[in-house]
Amino acid sequence: MHSKGNACCCSFDECKLTTEWLMSRTRHKPKIAVVCGSGLGLLADNISNKQVFRYEDIPNFPVSTVPGHEGHLVFGHVRDKSCVFMQGRFHLYEGYSLCRVTFPVRIFKLMGVETIIVTNASGGLCQDFKVGDIMIIKDHINLPGFAGQHPLCGFGIRFPCMSDAYSKDLRKLTLDISSELGYSNFVREGVYCMVSGPNFETIAEARMLHILGSDSVGMSTVPEVTVAKHCGLRVLGLSLITNKVSLDYSREEKVNHEEVLHISKMRAEMLQKVLYTFITRSHQEEAINSS
Numbered sequence: 001m002h003s004k005g006n007a008c009c010c011s012f013d014e015c016k017l018t019t020e021w022l023m024s025r026t027r028h029k030p031k032i033a034v035v036c037g038s039g040l041g042l043l044a045d046n047i048s049n050k051q052v053f054r055y056e057d058i059p060n061f062p063v064s065t066v067p068g069h070e071g072h073l074v075f076g077h078v079r080d081k082s083c084v085f086m087q088g089r090f091h092l093y094e095g096y097s098l099c100r101v102t103f104p105v106r107i108f109k110l111m112g113v114e115t116i117i118v119t120n121a122s123g124g125l126c127q128d129f130k131v132g133d134i135m136i137i138k139d140h141i142n143l144p145g146f147a148g149q150h151p152l153c154g155f156g157i158r159f160p161c162m163s164d165a166y167s168k169d170l171r172k173l174t175l176d177i178s179s180e181l182g183y184s185n186f187v188r189e190g191v192y193c194m195v196s197g198p199n200f201e202t203i204a205e206a207r208m209l210h211i212l213g214s215d216s217v218g219m220s221t222v223p224e225v226t227v228a229k230h231c232g233l234r235v236l237g238l239s240l241i242t243n244k245v246s247l248d249y250s251r252e253e254k255v256n257h258e259e260v261l262h263i264s265k266m267r268a269e270m271l272q273k274v275l276y277t278f279i280t281r282s283h284q285e286e287a288i289n290s291s
């Protein structure tokens, strides 16, 4: 038999088993899923009728190994909207295959989720961005994908279109909400670039990514969004700019994960306001149902 080194390692039966396990233990029927980025688990703090599962208790689920990723799957309501929040995501640099990293997205699809909101912490490359800005992701660069690290290798229908991965209508709704909340001066749109990590960028790498058109850089999101788009979910991506990436050899500041978590926690409340307003409105908006 030929070796399929890069092939998908999660079977449909596995996905089905996990979905059935969860659905037999919760009465929630979420239509919206939220993936919380580094330090952003607080986004799930104010939902009502909470039901929490620890990742290690869910069959086939990976476990979180990164500080700032709690490892809880939280079901609950934002107003009357049933949602599921991932307090903690999985990363390639943790040693998980991209199939495993994106496994929860497939579970959400099987559970009946229609919209996924993917959040992250990232470093700002765009010189206009400030620490604490919220970037609505309008597009991405899948750098690991260029090198064959791709979550769709060996899985499902090929050649999906990715030029519209981030729903235009959902981005517009988020911009409108930001403006109503008085947040326009720190909510931007931009292009997110994924690198595998776990190291932060060298200055030469950061310069290259900037020249290539990236407004921010991080170590996640793209695999989840790619799988979500592939299986027909609507996607909104929100990236919190937790640090400025150095493009200049004379800059002395050095980024570290503690600083990333600190900024995430500081800005989580604002991000939560945008998110909860979005969720409350999302299914009232005709545009969303058609996007």
Ligand SMILES: O=P(O)(O)O[C@@H]1C[C@H](O)[C@@H](CO)O1
Pocket (backbone or CB within 6 Å): 036, 037, 038, 066, 089, 091, 119, 120, 121, 122, 197, 218, 219, 220, 221, 256, 257, 260, 261
């Ligand atoms: O899960 P996200 O993408 O929010 O985490 C970012 C990227 C690295 O995992 C970590 C670096 O501080 O934060």
Ligand SMILES: Nc1nc2[nH]cnc2c(=O)[nH]1
Pocket (backbone or CB within 6 Å): 121, 122, 123, 124, 195, 197, 199, 200, 201, 217, 218, 219, 242, 243, 244, 245, 255, 260
């Ligand atoms: N690759 C990368 N990921 C991040 N996550 C948060 N900040 C950064 C950053 O500067 N670079």
